[in-house]
Amino acid sequence: MNFDELALELHKKYKGKMTTQLRDNEELTREKLSAYYTPGVAAVSKAIVENPEKLKDYTWTNNLVAVISDGSSVLGLGNIGPKASMPVMEGKALLFKHFADINSVPITLDVHTPDEIVATIKAIAPSFGAINLEDIGAPQCFEIEERLKAELDIPVFHDDQHGTAIVVLAGLINAMEVTGRELSDAKIVVSGVGAAGTAIIKLLNKYAQPRIFAVDSKGIISKNRTDLNEHKKEILKYSNISGIDGSLSDILQGADIFIGVSRAGLLTADMVETMDKDPIIFALANPTPEIMPDIAKAAGAAVVATGRSDLPNQVNNALAFPGIFRGALDNNVQQITDEHKISAAKVIAALVKNPTAIEIIPSVMDERLVPAIAKVII
Amino acid sequence: MNFDELALELHKKYKGKMTTQLRDNEELTREKLSAYYTPGVAAVSKAIVENPEKLKDYTWTNNLVAVISDGSSVLGLGNIGPKASMPVMEGKALLFKHFADINSVPITLDVHTPDEIVATIKAIAPSFGAINLEDIGAPQCFEIEERLKAELDIPVFHDDQHGTAIVVLAGLINAMEVTGRELSDAKIVVSGVGAAGTAIIKLLNKYAQPRIFAVDSKGIISKNRTDLNEHKKEILKYSNISGIDGSLSDILQGADIFIGVSRAGLLTADMVETMDKDPIIFALANPTPEIMPDIAKAAGAAVVATGRSDLPNQVNNALAFPGIFRGALDNNVQQITDEHKISAAKVIAALVKNPTAIEIIPSVMDERLVPAIAKVII
Numbered sequence: 001m002n003f004d005e006l007a008l009e010l011h012k013k014y015k016g017k018m019t020t021q022l023r024d025n026e027e028l029t030r031e032k033l034s035a036y037y038t039p040g041v042a043a044v045s046k047a048i049v050e051n052p053e054k055l056k057d058y059t060w061t062n063n064l065v066a067v068i069s070d071g072s073s074v075l076g077l078g079n080i081g082p083k084a085s086m087p088v089m090e091g092k093a094l095l096f097k098h099f100a101d102i103n104s105v106p107i108t109l110d111v112h113t114p115d116e117i118v119a120t121i122k123a124i125a126p127s128f129g130a131i132n133l134e135d136i137g138a139p140q141c142f143e144i145e146e147r148l149k150a151e152l153d154i155p156v157f158h159d160d161q162h163g164t165a166i167v168v169l170a171g172l173i174n175a176m177e178v179t180g181r182e183l184s185d186a187k188i189v190v191s192g193v194g195a196a197g198t199a200i201i202k203l204l205n206k207y208a209q210p211r212i213f214a215v216d217s218k219g220i221i222s223k224n225r226t227d228l229n230e231h232k233k234e235i236l237k238y239s240n241i242s243g244i245d246g247s248l249s250d251i252l253q254g255a256d257i258f259i260g261v262s263r264a265g266l267l268t269a270d271m272v273e274t275m276d277k278d279p280i281i282f283a284l285a286n287p288t289p290e291i292m293p294d295i296a297k298a299a300g301a302a303v304v305a306t307g308r309s310d311l312p313n314q315v316n317n318a319l320a321f322p323g324i325f326r327g328a329l330d331n332n333v334q335q336i337t338d339e340h341k342i343s344a345a346k347v348i349a350a351l352v353k354n355p356t357a358i359e360i361i362p363s364v365m366d367e368r369l370v371p372a373i374a375k376v377i378i
Numbered sequence: 379m380n381f382d383e384l385a386l387e388l389h390k391k392y393k394g395k396m397t398t399q400l401r402d403n404e405e406l407t408r409e410k411l412s413a414y415y416t417p418g419v420a421a422v423s424k425a426i427v428e429n430p431e432k433l434k435d436y437t438w439t440n441n442l443v444a445v446i447s448d449g450s451s452v453l454g455l456g457n458i459g460p461k462a463s464m465p466v467m468e469g470k471a472l473l474f475k476h477f478a479d480i481n482s483v484p485i486t487l488d489v490h491t492p493d494e495i496v497a498t499i500k501a502i503a504p505s506f507g508a509i510n511l512e513d514i515g516a517p518q519c520f521e522i523e524e525r526l527k528a529e530l531d532i533p534v535f536h537d538d539q540h541g542t543a544i545v546v547l548a549g550l551i552n553a554m555e556v557t558g559r560e561l562s563d564a565k566i567v568v569s570g571v572g573a574a575g576t577a578i579i580k581l582l583n584k585y586a587q588p589r590i591f592a593v594d595s596k597g598i599i600s601k602n603r604t605d606l607n608e609h610k611k612e613i614l615k616y617s618n619i620s621g622i623d624g625s626l627s628d629i630l631q632g633a634d635i636f637i638g639v640s641r642a643g644l645l646t647a648d649m650v651e652t653m654d655k656d657p658i659i660f661a662l663a664n665p666t667p668e669i670m671p672d673i674a675k676a677a678g679a680a681v682v683a684t685g686r687s688d689l690p691n692q693v694n695n696a697l698a699f700p701g702i703f704r705g706a707l708d709n710n711v712q713q714i715t716d717e718h719k720i721s722a723a724k725v726i727a728a729l730v731k732n733p734t735a736i737e738i739i740p741s742v743m744d745e746r747l748v749p750a751i752a753k754v755i756i
Contacts, residue, residue, distance in 0.1 A: 003412045003413045004418060006413040008421055008436075010402065010410065011414075011419075011435075011437075014401040015401070015435065015436075015438075016439070017402070017414055019398070019401050019481050020396050020398055020471065020475055020482060020483070022396065022476065023393070023394060023396065024388065024395070030743065031381070033473075033476075034381045034384075034687055035385040035388050036395055036469050036472050037470065038664070039381055039664070040381030041469045043383075043385045044465040045452065045458055045463060048462040048465065049455075049462040057389075059464045060396045062394065063397075074423065075419075075420050080423055080427050082505070084423045084424075084426040084430075086426070087437055088423060097399070103397050106505060108502075108505050109504075110501050110502075110503060110504050116501065119489075120501040120502065123488050123489040123498040124486075124498065124502065125488060126460035126461050126486050126487075127485045127486050286416070286417070309412055365408065
């Protein structure tokens with residue numbers, strides 16, 4: 001189904017998606033106004049001067065996430081800038097509210113270097129309880145997130161990296177069960193080393209140290225390549241320990257798992273046929289996967305996941321981030337660690353009681369998700 | 379009445395004052411999710427890429443004001459920084475919603491130089507439909523506002539300056555009628571040349587070119603003083619054309635109007651007695667005025683206004699800013715000009731049908747205010 005027309009119609013009808021409301025929905029008397037604003041509010045400010053921790057008791061920051069993007073790497077749209085990316089960030093704010101009852105403010109930035117982005121986010125950080133970085137291009141996204149995590153006292157989470165990695169790990173845990181494999185024994189090929197691919201590689205390495213091979217448009221990332229930037233060199237810490245060179249089709253031979261976060265149609269039926277028996281295919285390019293599930297299955301794939309809501313096994317960040325932030329805000333967690341991510345992935349996987357080839361991942365509408373994940377973000 | 383206890387109680391009970399909501403309050407089906415977020419939202423982003431004006435049709439920015447402060451000059455609290463100023467800014471967001479149905483996000487900044495503040499606000503500006511600067515100290519506030527007005531394509535309005543100036547002008551228009559004066563003939567003494575005092579002087583000059591004398595803690599601002607910074611030198615363009623030196627009590631002799639935006643108890647009964655017959659006193663220091671109304675009246679004052687809600691004639695910015703921003707957003711106004719401010723002041727004054735000594739300013743609860751002001755911001 002094409003959602004373009006419905007999207008334009010709904011956005012026009014409501015003139016956007018979000019609004020603000022007062023928490024106190026009883027009558028706002030003149031007396032209350034004098035308590036919510038001057039002169040009474042001064043007592044609240046003084047209490048925070050004395051104890052900055054009181055910020056969370058007295059202001060909306062206790063349940064507030066900023067969704068921040070510079071619009072440099074949006075969906076399938078690329079670098080569309082701050083204005084055109086606003087509907088996407090406001091959409092993310094809608095998801096935060098809908099799935100986790102978290103208030104969220106979309107902030108799109110008209111600056112684009114890591115220094116400027118870090119400086120801006122640090123400057124506005126006291127206004128929020130947590131920060132969700134969104135649709136910021138690689139490799140800048142890595143430096144930006146790392147610096148902010150080191151310098152701020154609230155959680156900073158780049159969802160394109162970690163949300164995707166968590167849901168991929170959840171799906172793989174169940175796909176392992178369906179195909180009778182152990183992740184630690186698996187040979188995994190990851191196609192695409194942008195934000196998502198990099199985070200997937202790091203999290204899988206942390207979880208089970210499988211044999212991972214990363215592939216970009218020039219072939220396998222290996223220590224013999226002379227064209228690697230710093231970010232790709234870092235990936236060598238977690239992948240291709242043996243130093244193999246070659247193409248995607250070379251390295252796919254005998255592989256157990258293909259994870260694509262790259263581009264439409266990259267994976268052919270021929271390539272799937274050269275993989276290990278009953279291979280697992282996560283073809284996550286959006287909106288068109290690296291290979292369509294029916295083609296992959298005909299070529300022998302045992303389990304196929306995509307990013308699409310109209311196909312089985314949708315790898316959707318919305319399975320993870322609402323619960324992650326719900327837990328971080330409720331439990332006063334300042335850093336989302338790898339352990340948190342792995343715990344969240346296990347929780348998501350466990351919500352599928354009897355995994356099958358067409359059900360390794362719960363539905364995004366599953367209301368158990370947010371409370372179950374939030375409980376392990378401690 | 380002391381509102382401290384009620385303020386602490388309400389802020390704690392509701393854990394802050396504001397929340398976000400979806401505009402669409404019907405059931406959020408899976409289909410709608412695919413229209414509000416990926417994949418459907420891409421069509422909305424593309425429409426904005428093609429025509430950036432569509433931002434207002436499709437996103438919440440059409441009804442969104444950022445309330446931005448660095449917390450450097452809050453109420454009577456001074457420089458309390460970004461965390462402790464959050465309750466005040468969130469309170470302002472509450473006023474925006476309550477009085478004008480405008481969505482508002484409080485942003486408190488952890489940067490404090492004009493360069494950093496301007497850079498940060500420019501960086502986040504695409505996320506908002508207008509910017510309300512709040513509680514930023516003088517003289518930095520002047521440079522910050524001027525630079526942002528010149529560089530941004532959305533309205534930027536420092537409410538401590540212009541909101542106060544508009545309401546003071548409105549009150550003076552009616553006080554002139556009550557005491558049978560013409561503003562253009564009046565001798566006016568303004569005590570305090572911070573954000574509010576400066577804006578009052580400029581707006582009164584623009585409106586009627588009365589004789590204005592500005593006074594700071596060292597006496598009358600005059601061309602003979604050697605201690606004036608650039609900002610105070612600029613005030614000489616609008617005041618003290620004749621170059622008089624002296625103290626507050628010197629210059630008050632024979633004055634028609636005293637406007638205090640300075641500090642508690644500065645004005646004595648003796649000084650009031652030296653003013654022109656039936657003088658007008660605007661004693662706006664908060665929470666304790668330059669002189670209490672009963673003392674001023676006993677000394678001969680015909681009309682007294684203060685900043686307090688428990689006394690007659692409250693000069694309250696909330697009379698002006700909700701309607702100003704309502705009009706700017708609805709009428710696509712990019713700059714709030716002096717003409718807008720004067721029109722707004724006239725509208726506010728005209729809402730008092732028969733001005734008297736104890737009613738020169740309408741109540742902040744008067745529901746005619748916002749639509750009447752919005753209509754003239756065109």
